[in-house]
Amino acid sequence: MSGRIHLCGPLSYACQEPWLFVATVRQNILFGLPYNSKKYKEVVRVCALQKDFLQFPHGDQTLVGERGASLSGGQRARINLARAVYRQADIYLLDDPLSAVDAHVGRQLFDECINGHLRHATRVLVTHQLHYLKAADHIVVMNNGVVEVTGTYDELQTSGKDFAKLLSSLQDENEDKLEKPEPMTRRTSARLSTTRRPSLSESVGCSEGTAQEMEEEKRESGSMGWHVYGAYLRAGGGAAVLAFTALLLIVGQLSATLCDYWVTFWTNEVTRQKEKEANLSTKELERPMIPANSTFSFMDYFNGAEIQPDLNIDAPIGPLDTTQYLYVYSALIVCCIFFITARAFMFFKVCMNASRNLHNDMFASMLRGVMRFFDNNSSGRILNRFSKDMGALDELLPRFLLECIQIYLVMFSILALNAAALVWTLLPTTIILLLFYTILQIYLKSAQSIKRLEGTTRSPVFSHMSATLNGISTIRSAGAQQRLIKEFDHFQDVHTSTWSSYLASGVTLGFWLDFICVLYLAIVIVAFLVIDSKTIFSGNVGLAISQTLILTGMLQFGVRQTAEVISQMTSVERILQYTHIDREASWEKGARETPKGWPWRGRLEFRNCFMKYSPEDLPVLKNLNIVIEPGWKVGVVGRTGAGKSSLISSLFRLAIVEGEILIDDIDTSQLSLQDLRSKISIIPQEPVLFSATLRYNLDPFNNYEDEQLWQALEAVDLKNAVPALDFKVSEGGSNFSLGQRQLVCLARAILRGNRILVLDEATANVDPKTDEFIQRTIRKRFADCTVLTVAHRLNTIMDSDRVLVMDTGRLVEFDHPYRLLCKSDGHLTKMVRETSDKMSEHLFQVAKQTFLSNGGVI
Numbered sequence: 001m002s003g004r005i006h007l008c009g010p011l012s013y014a015c016q017e018p019w020l021f022v023a024t025v026r027q028n029i030l031f032g033l034p035y036n037s038k039k040y041k042e043v044v045r046v047c048a049l050q051k052d053f054l055q056f057p058h059g060d061q062t063l064v065g066e067r068g069a070s071l072s073g074g075q076r077a078r079i080n081l082a083r084a085v086y087r088q089a090d091i092y093l094l095d096d097p098l099s100a101v102d103a104h105v106g107r108q109l110f111d112e113c114i115n116g117h118l119r120h121a122t123r124v125l126v127t128h129q130l131h132y133l134k135a136a137d138h139i140v141v142m143n144n145g146v147v148e149v150t151g152t153y154d155e156l157q158t159s160g161k162d163f164a165k166l167l168s169s170l171q172d173e174n175e176d177k178l179e180k181p182e183p184m185t186r187r188t189s190a191r192l193s194t195t196r197r198p199s200l201s202e203s204v205g206c207s208e209g210t211a212q213e214m215e216e217e218k219r220e221s222g223s224m225g226w227h228v229y230g231a232y233l234r235a236g237g238g239a240a241v242l243a244f245t246a247l248l249l250i251v252g253q254l255s256a257t258l259c260d261y262w263v264t265f266w267t268n269e270v271t272r273q274k275e276k277e278a279n280l281s282t283k284e285l286e287r288p289m290i291p292a293n294s295t296f297s298f299m300d301y302f303n304g305a306e307i308q309p310d311l312n313i314d315a316p317i318g319p320l321d322t323t324q325y326l327y328v329y330s331a332l333i334v335c336c337i338f339f340i341t342a343r344a345f346m347f348f349k350v351c352m353n354a355s356r357n358l359h360n361d362m363f364a365s366m367l368r369g370v371m372r373f374f375d376n377n378s379s380g381r382i383l384n385r386f387s388k389d390m391g392a393l394d395e396l397l398p399r400f401l402l403e404c405i406q407i408y409l410v411m412f413s414i415l416a417l418n419a420a421a422l423v424w425t426l427l428p429t430t431i432i433l434l435l436f437y438t439i440l441q442i443y444l445k446s447a448q449s450i451k452r453l454e455g456t457t458r459s460p461v462f463s464h465m466s467a468t469l470n471g472i473s474t475i476r477s478a479g480a481q482q483r484l485i486k487e488f489d490h491f492q493d494v495h496t497s498t499w500s501s502y503l504a505s506g507v508t509l510g511f512w513l514d515f516i517c518v519l520y521l522a523i524v525i526v527a528f529l530v531i532d533s534k535t536i537f538s539g540n541v542g543l544a545i546s547q548t549l550i551l552t553g554m555l556q557f558g559v560r561q562t563a564e565v566i567s568q569m570t571s572v573e574r575i576l577q578y579t580h581i582d583r584e585a586s587w588e589k590g591a592r593e594t595p596k597g598w599p600w601r602g603r604l605e606f607r608n609c610f611m612k613y614s615p616e617d618l619p620v621l622k623n624l625n626i627v628i629e630p631g632w633k634v635g636v637v638g639r640t641g642a643g644k645s646s647l648i649s650s651l652f653r654l655a656i657v658e659g660e661i662l663i664d665d666i667d668t669s670q671l672s673l674q675d676l677r678s679k680i681s682i683i684p685q686e687p688v689l690f691s692a693t694l695r696y697n698l699d700p701f702n703n704y705e706d707e708q709l710w711q712a713l714e715a716v717d718l719k720n721a722v723p724a725l726d727f728k729v730s731e732g733g734s735n736f737s738l739g740q741r742q743l744v745c746l747a748r749a750i751l752r753g754n755r756i757l758v759l760d761e762a763t764a765n766v767d768p769k770t771d772e773f774i775q776r777t778i779r780k781r782f783a784d785c786t787v788l789t790v791a792h793r794l795n796t797i798m799d800s801d802r803v804l805v806m807d808t809g810r811l812v813e814f815d816h817p818y819r820l821l822c823k824s825d826g827h828l829t830k831m832v833r834e835t836s837d838k839m840s841e842h843l844f845q846v847a848k849q850t851f852l853s854n855g856g857v858i
Contacts, residue, residue, distance in 0.1 A: 009090025013477035016095040016126070016738065017686070018080035020068035021467040022378055025053070026060040029082045032483045040086065046113040047082040048105055049075075066378045066463070067470065072645075073100040073685060073761070078109070085113060087478060091122045098129055100685075100761075102639060102792055104834040110135070128766060131839075224448060224569055232572050235361070236354035245346045252339035253409035257416070259332045266325050344402070351398035358572070359390055361579045368583045371654050372614045380463025385578050388458055392571035400564045407558035414550060432520045436513070436559050443509045443563055450505060451567040454498040455574055460491040502567070509563065513556040521549065584653075584673055591670040599664040599679060601630035602755035602786035604651075609659035611650040620646045622809045624659075628786060628802070630755075633779075635797025635817070636790045637831065638806035644790045645685075647806065648760050651788075652677055663756070681749035683762040685790075687741035689733030695725040698748055712747040716777060739766040746774060750781050757782050759789040763796060771796065794832060795839075798846040801854075803828060818844075818851035 020028050026035075029043070044050060044060070052075055056062040068076040077100040084092060094114065098106040110132055114123055125136070133139055134153050141148045141156070149159055233242055320328070362385065415429060468475060468484055475484055604626070611621040621643055628634055636644050650657050653673060661668045668676050689697050698709050706725060713719045721740065733741045742762055749757055757778070763771040775796055778787060791797045798817050805813035805820070805827045812827050813820055820828040821844050832840050 012089035014084035019471035236350035248343035
């Protein structure tokens with residue numbers, strides 16, 4: 001807004017929330033830069049990615065899912081950091097890259113990468129982990145967007161500020177002993193395709209082989225099945241509605257056909273009347289004429305006399321007079337307008353219902369789909385179905401389908417009228433219909449395939465656009481705008497080429513249809529010139545020629561519209577694919593009813609529990625047997641990828657669970673998933689906020705009063721941070737800091753008041769003060785609840801009733817933290833020793849004090 005920023009040299013930036021795009025690990029690190037083997041391997045080493053690459057199925061050529069969905073949080077953070085480090089820059093902006101990794105890995109990154117590899121560059125490190133500050137050359141303390149104090153570590157210690165108290169309590173981290181980098185997560189190896197493992201010669205997994213390709217989007221082949229049309233019609237309404245719509249379509253066309261036929265009948269009657277008058281005029285010279293008003297006897301008629309005709313214009317023409325003909329014709333036109341309008345309204349009503357119902361079915365199927373579906377399908381593919389394909393159902397298909405039906409009804413009526421007028425015209429008509437059918441079959445073989453291909457080539461365009469919007473800060477900081485634009489143009493060109501091919505095939509079809517129609521029209525006209533016109537009524541000739549002119553245009557347009565309908569039905573086919581994805585079982589109704597008021601206490605029990613993300617994968621959790629009593633505060637710790645988040649997923653039954661998980665002695669597999677998940681509150685590692693009002697984010701179902709909402713905000717110290725409950729939350733909560741987003745999620749959990757609360761590394765990305773506030777609020781508001789806390793910071797769980805230590809999907813330790821720390825070779829003891837001596841002693845004392853304060857019998 002104002003002021004100036006002076007920079008000297010290029011910048012490199014690592015964002016706080018790691019951004020990865022759908023590509024190989026190497027492509028995510030290089031991000032368009034040329035590959036330098038020596039530099040690349042050094043960056044991989046200092047970012048502690050060597051062991052991970054060795055375990056990846058394709059080394060660093062392994063394809064990562066959208067936003068790195070197939071990786072753990074620590075792996076995403078280190079790949080994101082490696083991308084920034086690989087770029088040659090004079091200034092490195094590192095926005096809290098150490099919060100998502102374990103303590104020993106964070107120390108390795110700080111010493112070998114930030115203070116080692118980047119020691120000759122200016123580094124601006126944003127961090128909430130204050131024990132790294134002693135190694136900083138200069139410290140800037142921010143508060144509410146204002147620089148509160150600056151200086152060196154020693155200067156801040158003597159500044160007298162509140163922040164100095166925190167600094168004075170920090171331990172000397174320089175005495176830390178580094179352990180080996182964290183092992184590759186079993187969860188990741190299980191969720192990635194395992195076609196090849198790199199050899200030991202690829203010491204850092206930097207393979208030179210072919211990069212893993214992204215799985216292609218599923219595409220149907222062959223002719224369009226009738227089940228697609230049936231599903232579309234069933235979505236539009238029941239049998240009665242469809243039958244009534246079909247009746248209106250037929251009656252509407254009959255009314256239009258009757259209008260044409262009535263004009264023909266009227267013309268023929270007039271012709272007969274004129275011929276009769278002409279015959280009478282010829283005979284009046286040969287026979288004696290008797291005035292019409294004179295006396296006329298039978299003998300006079302027998303002698304050849306004839307009545308003088310009275311040429312009155314109002315005289316009857318056939319069975320009716322002229323006025324009556326006009327009345328009938330007017331009535332037919334009114335009926336035609338009414339039925340055609342009614343059929344249009346009814347038809348579009350059916351199409352609208354079909355579009356709405358298919359959208360709702362697809363949306364419901366997506367919401368209830370298994371988690372592995374979202375791992376295997378990018379957001380671009382999903383957005384493609386909900387945008388372009390649904391747009392075809394909303395806008396294009398109804399119009400094309402109505403025109404197609406109308407054209408075929410007109411064609412049949414024309415054939416019927418031509419058959420009534422001139423039967424022999426059916427012969428060339430049958431020939432042209434067979435020719436059109438043959439051409440249509442040839443065209444559809446290519447048109448359907450091209451249309452399906454066009455649908456799949458749209459997905460990369462959406463995926464690229466989505467990934468670009470999510471990583472716009474990284475893209476701009478790396479100056480990669482032009483490269484991303486070129487990539488987008490490439491995907492758009494591929495899609496445009498398929499669309500152009502589809503249009504070109506339609507033009508080719510039109511050429512051959514025009515040629516056949518002109519030939520057919522010429523045959524009909526020549527036939528009337530050859531045939532003696534005296535043997536045919538003029539009305540029939542006019543009807544035949546006019547209807548033939550209409551027929552030639554209708555046939556061509558009808559074939560085109562038929563092809564267009566079949567092509568647009570591929571959108572219905574693609575939508576139906578997403579209405580039949582694998583869904584989670586027992587979503588709304590389980591094997592038993594959920595007891596009222598359940599859970600009553602919050603007791604958790606895992607019995608012989610195994611969990612895997614897909615049927616063909618190996619188990620991620622292996623034979624878990626845990627009992628968590630009501631009201632216990634349990635900390636869950638372990639290396640990155642040890643199975644901590646998988647434990648939480650199994651509790652919510654987000655994957656395939658074998659064995660039993662009981663809450664208050666009730667097997668959760670027998671309950672509906674909707675009831676189960678609504679009874680467990682969670683504050684995730686990456687807080688989720690919707691682009692809506694704050695009220696909606698706190699209470700989307702309007703279950704609470706405004707006073708309760710304000711009390712929840714006050715409990716998390718956010719009451720003064722928002723002006724009103726209708727305050728608009730930007731997309732992803734971008735107008736809130738990460739810590740404030742976590743507080744909103746905490747307020748949401750306080751409102752629900754469930755007996756079980758899960759914290760999935762919820763405080764990893766917040767400052768120690770906010771962390772302390774969240775922990776204090778949880779202990780106060782959820783004092784009687786069972787709380788599971790997945791944590792990287794050991795100090796947040798040392799006062800827990802129990803600590804659960806995970807390793808490669810197995811339970812290795814479960815007891816009070818003090819008892820675990822008394823084991824010299826225990827897993828938790830090793831993790832505590834990886835901190836400094838002073839921090840180890842502090843954690844031990846906290847655990848001991850908690851143990852003794854509870855009587856030592858917990």
